[in-house]
Amino acid sequence: MRAITDSVTMTRRQIRHIWRYPTLVLTFAAVPVVFLLLFVYVFGGAMGAGLGAGRAAYVGFLVPGIMVTTIVGAAQGTAISVATDMTEGIIARFKTMAIARVSVLTGHVLGALAQTFLAVAVVMVVALLIGFRPAASVAGWAGVVGVLAMFTFAITWLSVALAMVSRNVATASNLPMPLMVLPFLGSGFVPAESMPGPLRWFAEHQPVTPVIETLRALLAGRPAGPELVEAAVWSAGIALAGYLWARRLYNR
Amino acid sequence: MSNTYYRDGTRPFVSVSGLRKSYGAHRVLDGIDLAIPQGSVFSLLGPNGAGKTTTVQILSTLIKPDAGEVWVAGHELAREPDAVRAAIGVTGQFSAVDGFLTGEENLRLMADLLHLGRAEGRARVRELLERFDLAGAARRPAATYSGGMRRRLDLAMTMVGTPRLIFLDEPTTGLDPRSRRTMWEIVRELVRRDGVTIFLTTQYLEEADELADRIALLSQGRLVAEGTPQELKRMVPGGHIVVRFADADGYRRAAGHVGASSCDEEALTVQIPDAGGVRTLRGLLEWLDSHAVEVAELSVHSPDLDDVFLTLTSDTPAREGAAGPSSTQEASR
Numbered sequence: 001m002r003a004i005t006d007s008v009t010m011t012r013r014q015i016r017h018i019w020r021y022p023t024l025v026l027t028f029a030a031v032p033v034v035f036l037l038l039f040v041y042v043f044g045g046a047m048g049a050g051l052g053a054g055r056a057a058y059v060g061f062l063v064p065g066i067m068v069t070t071i072v073g074a075a076q077g078t079a080i081s082v083a084t085d086m087t088e089g090i091i092a093r094f095k096t097m098a099i100a101r102v103s104v105l106t107g108h109v110l111g112a113l114a115q116t117f118l119a120v121a122v123v124m125v126v127a128l129l130i131g132f133r134p135a136a137s138v139a140g141w142a143g144v145v146g147v148l149a150m151f152t153f154a155i156t157w158l159s160v161a162l163a164m165v166s167r168n169v170a171t172a173s174n175l176p177m178p179l180m181v182l183p184f185l186g187s188g189f190v191p192a193e194s195m196p197g198p199l200r201w202f203a204e205h206q207p208v209t210p211v212i213e214t215l216r217a218l219l220a221g222r223p224a225g226p227e228l229v230e231a232a233v234w235s236a237g238i239a240l241a242g243y244l245w246a247r248r249l250y251n252r
Numbered sequence: 253m254s255n256t257y258y259r260d261g262t263r264p265f266v267s268v269s270g271l272r273k274s275y276g277a278h279r280v281l282d283g284i285d286l287a288i289p290q291g292s293v294f295s296l297l298g299p300n301g302a303g304k305t306t307t308v309q310i311l312s313t314l315i316k317p318d319a320g321e322v323w324v325a326g327h328e329l330a331r332e333p334d335a336v337r338a339a340i341g342v343t344g345q346f347s348a349v350d351g352f353l354t355g356e357e358n359l360r361l362m363a364d365l366l367h368l369g370r371a372e373g374r375a376r377v378r379e380l381l382e383r384f385d386l387a388g389a390a391r392r393p394a395a396t397y398s399g400g401m402r403r404r405l406d407l408a409m410t411m412v413g414t415p416r417l418i419f420l421d422e423p424t425t426g427l428d429p430r431s432r433r434t435m436w437e438i439v440r441e442l443v444r445r446d447g448v449t450i451f452l453t454t455q456y457l458e459e460a461d462e463l464a465d466r467i468a469l470l471s472q473g474r475l476v477a478e479g480t481p482q483e484l485k486r487m488v489p490g491g492h493i494v495v496r497f498a499d500a501d502g503y504r505r506a507a508g509h510v511g512a513s514s515c516d517e518e519a520l521t522v523q524i525p526d527a528g529g530v531r532t533l534r535g536l537l538e539w540l541d542s543h544a545v546e547v548a549e550l551s552v553h554s555p556d557l558d559d560v561f562l563t564l565t566s567d568t569p570a571r572e573g574a575a576g577p578s579s580t581q582e583a584s585r
Contacts, residue, residue: 002367005364005367006365009361009364009365012361012364013350013353013361016352016353016357017352017353020352020353020393021352088346088348088350088351089344089345089346089347089348089349090348090349090350092314092342092344092346092348093342093344093348093409093410094365095313095314096312096313096314096337096340096341096342097337097365097366097413098334098335098337098338099365
């Protein structure tokens with residue numbers, strides 16, 4: 001019970017931070033928006049032709065990949081903000097108080113979740129402006145939000161752990177960087193089938209691909225396939241590992 | 253284990269015995285014993301790296317000791333850390349406020365974490381803002397506060413939970429003299445009005461002298477002396493009287509006869525060791541009077557904590573015999 005109320009209090013603290021510095025959300029959205037424009041207007045014609053359709057069809061293919069790129073990109077910002085916070089004296093104060101210890105981390109995770117969602121929303125608005133026309137039903141949209149939440153939750157716990165394991169803010173900003181590559185080495189920008197053997201195998205068996213595939217199906221108005229289960233298992237695994245790792249590092 | 257209990261069988265508010273902590277081969281604390289009565293101000297004094305902050309970190313449950321028994325407010329630290337946490341408040345060396353939040357939000361955060369409830373929390377926050385002179389800045393982010401304001405907010409946050417023991421780890425380091433005096437006044441008020449026990453670490457001897465009922469000197473992980481400021485001052489020689497004469501004639505006539513330890517002909521001053529207190533002074537004044545020597549200025553210097561500090565914390569280890577055990581006993585009345 002105390003864990004829940006304390007986590008709510010700590011989440012409120014993080015929301016206040018976001019509220020006071022709203023530009024951070026735009027920073028999170030900036031890189032994915034640039035990718036979106038770049039891939040639609042520079043590569044989009046050729047990519048669309050490769051898919052056997054046009055630029056407009058490629059927008060529909062690309063947006064789920066960009067959403068996931070936004071999430072893994074935001075992980076870097078989360079890691080920086082957690083690592084910075086850990087250097088503050090207020091963390092020592094929290095540790096000397098009789099509160100649920102993990103609530104400091106839960107607050108960061110839920111705050112980052114809200115922040116990432118805002119960034120994804122900004123990216124979505126840009127996508128709609130440049131011609132993205134999702135065909136999802138209300139239930140489909142609920143599914144999209146659920147999958148995004150699930151995956152963001154997992155990546156955020158991982159980035160909190162990465163922030164805790166790095167001894168300084170600079171390291172914390174670098175550790176989540178490789179995550180940014182995953183949508184490229186998955187089905188984020190081109191279909192996995194178009195890749196050569198070993199790379200294709202990697203693309204089909206890494207955590208980001210089933211998430212992207214599920215989002216792609218739901219946004220196109222199709223039911224989610226077996227990838228949904230895969231995405232859920234990956235997300236649960238990453239979240240649990242990140243949570244346990246972060247908690248151990250925090251209690252150290 | 254001798255000072256875990258008072259002679260009447262009760263335990264002091266804070267009692268520490270045999271506290272040890274090493275980082276690798278480096279021994280930071282090498283067997284510390286402390287007994288602090290409730291409602292008093294205890295100051296741990298020592299040069300940088302003596303182990304002051306480590307002691308505070310252990311007593312405030314931040315890090316675990318390698319050995320030793322610690323009791324705080326009737327709870328054993330190792331077995332009931334949360335009960336200890338509920339009784340203490342920490343205002344650290346590095347300000348423990350959230351710079352993104354306003355002063356009021358910082359205090360509200362504490363109230364929420366302590367589960368004070370909405371109405372009670374609000375009232376407490378308002379009261380503390382007034383008391384620590386922060387009402388005018390309540391709605392500004394703490395990052396915009398001056399050093400003194402940040403320390404006051406820090407202490408106000410500590411006070412939200414009405415702690416019975418407050419650790420002040422170098423609370424005035426980096427503050428200007430006026431803010432330092434304000435902090436001292438606040439600390440005195442905490443003891444007087446709220447009955448809080450204070451565990452103060454400082455490198456300012458003046459601060460310990462101003463605030464502390466008892467002082468322990470920490471050097472290289474060991475307590476080298478413990479006692480009231482007066483007791484500590486008595487432990488070192490260094491009291492003297494300085495006389496400046498009105499003219500060279502008076503200087504010449506007196507210099508050889510007043511037991512001066514050092515003379516300065518140019519400045520017309522002599523320095524006389526103050527061995528017998530008032531008697532030395534009276535003898536001196538009588539001699540000067542009866543020989544009709546004109547004095548321009550006379551001042552009495554009693555040894556200050558600086559003398560104690562420099563004498564006892566010099567790099568020679570093991571001055572422990574000096575006062576350690578005997579005055580620790582005295583604390584156990």
